Every structure is written in C-alpha cells, then in structure tokens.
Amino acid sequence: MTGPMPLTLASIRRAPKALLHDHLDGGLRPATVLELAGECGYDELPAADAASLATWFRDAADSGSLERYLETFAHTVAVMQTPDGLRRVARECVEDLAADGVVYAEVRFAPEQHLARGLTLDEVVEHTLAGFREGEALVAAAGGRITVVCLLTAMRHAARSLEIAELTVRFRDRGVGGFDIAGAEAGYPPTRHLDAFEYMRANSAHFTIHAGEAFGLPSIHEALAYCGCDRLGHGVRITDDITVPGSVADAELGLVAKYVRDTRIPLELCPSSNVQTGAVPSLDKHPFDLLARLRFRVTVNTDNRLMSDTTMSKEMLKLVQTFGYGWSDLERFTINAMKSAFIPFPDRLKIIDDVIKPGYAVMLG
Template sequence: MTGPMPLDLATLRQAPKALLHDHLDGGLRPATVLELARDCNYDQLPAADAAGLARWFREAADSGSLERYLETFTHTVAVMQTPEGLHRVARECVEDLADDGVVYAEVRFAPEQHLEQDLTLDEVVEHALAGFAAGEAAAAAAGQPIVVRCLLTAMRHAARSREIAELAVRFRDRGVCGFDIAGAEAGYPPTRHLDAFEYMRVNNAHFTIHAGEAFGLPSIHEALAFCGCDRLGHGVRIVDDIEVAGDIADARLGRLAQYVRDTRVPLELCPSSNVQTGAVPSLDKHPFDLLARLRFRVTVNTDNRLMSDTSMSREMLKLHQTFGYGWTDLERFTINAMKSAFIPFPERLRIIDDIIKPGYAVLLG
C-alpha cells in the first residue's frame, strides 16, 4: 500500500515496541491468579471469576493514591511464592508482551517478596528466568520473537537493597540486566540505599530508580546526584522544574530539568499508571507531550498491565488520541526506549536497525 496505515489498536499491535518499565507482579492474567490461588490454597481474593477479578484490580488501582495502588499487589504476590507460580507468571508475561508486538522488554520484580515458601533469593530468580526463557521460546515458535531481560527490584521501605544488588550482579550474565528500587517514595528517599547503588557502580552494572512519581523534585535530584542512576523510573514530576508561560519555545527549564534533558536521562513514563496513582490529574494533563516537544528522552511504558488494564498498544493509542501522535512520533519514542535499554550497544543497534525501523517503515507506507 502507499501512504501510512491507519493508526488504530489493530495496527498498533503490529508495530514493534520496546518496553523498559513493566512489573512482573503487576501483569498477571486474571484467570492465572485464580488458578494459582486455588493451587496454593490462597482464599483472600476479592472476586471468584476472571472478569470480576480484572474489574476489581482496575477499580482498586483507580484510587489516585500510590499507597492504595500498591495494596493491590498483595494478591498477585501471594500466588507467586512457588517455583511453578513464578515460572508460569514469567512465561505468560513474555507470551502476552510478544502477542502485543513488543520486541524488547525489561521486566522487573522484587525477589525478596517471594520467600514465603522457603525459596532462596537465588532460587526465586532462577525460576523466574526459566519462565522468561520458556516464554521467549514459545513466542519465537509462534513467529513473534522477543528479547526479555529482568531487572531485580529492592523494596525501598526494607533493608535488603545491598543484598538484591549483589543478586543482580550475580545473575547479570544469565538474564538479569539491572537493578531498581521501588515502593512508596514519601519517607523512603533513594539515599537510604546508597551502599546498593555504590555496589552497582563499582561493578559497572546498570540501575534505574523509581523517582519523581508520588514525590517531587527532591526524589529525582537524589536519584541522579547522589545515587547516580542511569534512568528515572517514571520521573514525571520533572515537569515541576519547567515553566511555560506562553509558547513552548519560551519554556524555562530549571537546573535539574536542564540537566536531565542535556544528559539524555531516559524517563520511563507510564501514562495510565501515572493518572491512577495521582502523579498527574488526567491523561490530557500528562506532561508527556510537553516533555516530548522539549526533546527530553521520553519512553512509553505499561507499569502494571493488570492494574491499569492496559498494554503497550493501548498506551500508544491513548497517546495518539490525546496528543495526536502519528507513526513517526511513536517510532521515535520506541527508539528512545531501545537506545536506553540495559543490554550491550551492538544488541540495541541490531534491534533498532533490523526490527524497529523496518517495522515502522511498513506502517508509514
């Protein structure tokens, strides 16, 4: 055909996508939650059927509070305490992402939250990585090849971050590509975990930090200036350091915003989730478009596909409908993400040059 293909959910699923911010325990299939709960005798689920459970997760996550949003993970983590549960959730995660056209993904989870059945941290990671590998194999066999790497997350309110950082380095040649801290930001600044970040830097290892979501500029400043992170998990509140009185060309960037843009710090923006947690009031007021037009390195992400009832294709469709983005814009955001991935430079180039650019060339006609 000549000319660009229509931009809708069906064609968006054909577009090659790169995903940097997706939580394993936030992307389970509702039916899987039910089945795993039955297998492990977990009887605390708030609904007894898949449709009702999916609806409960979505509605519970729509509270406008990060703390209440995080409460929904009680149920998903509860059914991910066994080798079988971890393997299945990881495998299905990869299959679902590949089915949505994702060609590269970094999926994160907190091993310390999966020890209730006496698994060791190493065993937790091994079972999850085996599930990811099985998912990659199944996706390749279905003609939907995908590369998936894992980020190991430490909970910022706990005291195991150095231990998890060591775990990430120990498994970095086996499918783990980096480290992260997550959880409620208020009261738990990233500088509480300096020893973990120092360990990552000493070992030339990558890490991102959840910062600038529920808490503002101080969180971002600490993550960059004191912790030295490679990327900002969300980072949406960097907009607090930008003044736009009239035309965007006259926007005034504060020192922190200027530094983030100048040094090309990737922003792992999650539009739907940012609205749900109250980081932004509504999608049309999301600073994604402002940041994109100011040429920050913005990327599109899902965060938690179950809680937000979303996918990469749906997130891109919402951005198209809200801000009018076309295929060229979506290609730029995808390449932004791939440039920022925690895998070796030649692998990033291969996916950009051999998969992403040819895929968008077809969509652009």
C-alpha cells in the same frame, strides 16, 4: 499500500515496541491468579471469576493514591511463591507482551517478596528466568520474536537493597540486566540505599530508580546527584523544574531539568498508571507531550498491565488520541526506549536497525 497505515489499536499492535518499565507482579492474567490461588490455597481473593477479578484490580488501582495502588499487589505476590507459579507467570508475561507486538522488554520484580514458602533469593530468580526463557522459546516456535531482560527490584521501605544489588550482579550474565528500587516514595528517599547504588557503580552495572512519581523534584535530584542512576522510573515531576510562560518554545528549564535533558537521562513514563496513582490529574494533563516537545528522552511504558487494564498498544493509542501523534512519533518513542535499554550497544543497535526501523517503515507506507 500507499501512505501511512491508519492508526488503530490493531495496527499499533503490529508495530514493534520496546518496553522498559513493566512489573511482573503487576501483569498477571486474572485467570492465572485464580488458578494459582487454588493451587497454593490462597483464599483471600476479592472475586471468584476472572472478569470480576480483572474489574476489581482496575477499580482498586484507581484510587488516586500510590499507597492504595500498591495494596493491590498483595494478591498477585501471594500466588507467586512457588517454582511453578513463578515460571508460569514469567512465561505468560513473555507470551502476552509478544502478542502485543513488543520485541524488547525489561520486566522487573522484587525477589524479596517471594520467599514466603521457603525459596531462597537465588531460587526465586532462577525460576523466574527459566519462565522468561520458556516464553521466548514458545514465541520463537510460533514464528515471533522477543527479547526479555529481567530487572531486580529492592523495596525502598525494607533493608535488603544491598543484598538485591549483589544478587543482580551475580545473575547479570544469566538474564538479569539491572537493579531498581520501588515502593512508596514519601519518607523513603533513594539515598537510604546509597550502599546498594555504590555497589552497582563499583561493578559497572545498570540501575534505574523509581523517582518523581508520588514525590517531587527532590526525589529526582537525589536519584541523579547522589545515587547516579542511569534512568528515572516515571520522573513525571521533572515538570516541577520547568516553567512555561507562554508557548513551549519559551519554556524555561531549571538546573535539574536541564541536566536530565542534556545528558539524555531516559524517562520511563507510564501514562495510565501515572493517572491512577495521582502523579498527574488526567491523561490530557500528562506532561508526556510537553517533555516530548522539549526533546527529553521520553519512553512509553505499561507499569502494571493488570492494574491499569492496559498494554503497550493501548498506551500508545491513548497518546495518539490525546496528543495527535503519528507513526513517526511512535517510532521515535520506541527508538528512545531501545537506545536506553540495559543490554550491550551492538544488541540495541541490531534491534533498532533490523526490527524497529523496518517495522515502522511498513506503517509509514
């Protein structure tokens, strides 16, 4: 082949990808939801076949409200309350990501939401990690390659964040890479969980914070200045601190935006999800391109593959079609993500040098 490979969904699937922001309970296969519901006696699903259920999740998530969007998770979480359910969902997650060309993924979930049938927090994490390892083994046996790291999430409206932070540190040498808080932002600022973040910093542990999605610049400022997060989950509202009077070259950055760019704070941007939740009005108005052109450390993510009916390849293709990106841009976004991963530096470098760069060299011809 001479010259770059055409940018299509199929070719993008072949390219190596790194994913930092993906929710385990937002990525189930519709057929698995149905089967697990039958096994555990959950009879409140809104549809009785996989195709209709997939459509319902996508349509219900398209409300334009983060709060409404989050309501869809009641059904997926309900079927993830048993050891077998957790292991299966985690295993299939790994297989699905690998089939889409993802070579590194950080998958997050909230253990506190999976205790309805008597499991302890430690047991929830153990069964989920076992599912991830099973998935990695199946991918390797089929000749593929993927590394999956688990992030543990605390719900920002609850009061268990310190407990989940302690759980994160307890399992950090067993497959858990970091900590997160998630849920509705309005009324639940990250500073409510300062003790958890102080615990993470005291133990030299990684954490990200959902900030700047449904709420504006104050959420981002608190996450950085008071909580000291390593990455921003979403962070699209950083544009509230950027003024573009004419061309992008004339953009004026406020103090928070300058800090985020200068210190290379990674932005875990999720294009389709950001439109669904109303964080941005439409894909063509998504600030991804502005932030990329201003050289923020932007990364591409799925957020919730079931609710957004998406994959990493679909997200990348949408960006290509909307902003005219080429292979070199997709490679840059992928390396941005890998540089920002919650694994040791030598491991990040090895994946960049041995997998990502050679993979995109093939695409670039």
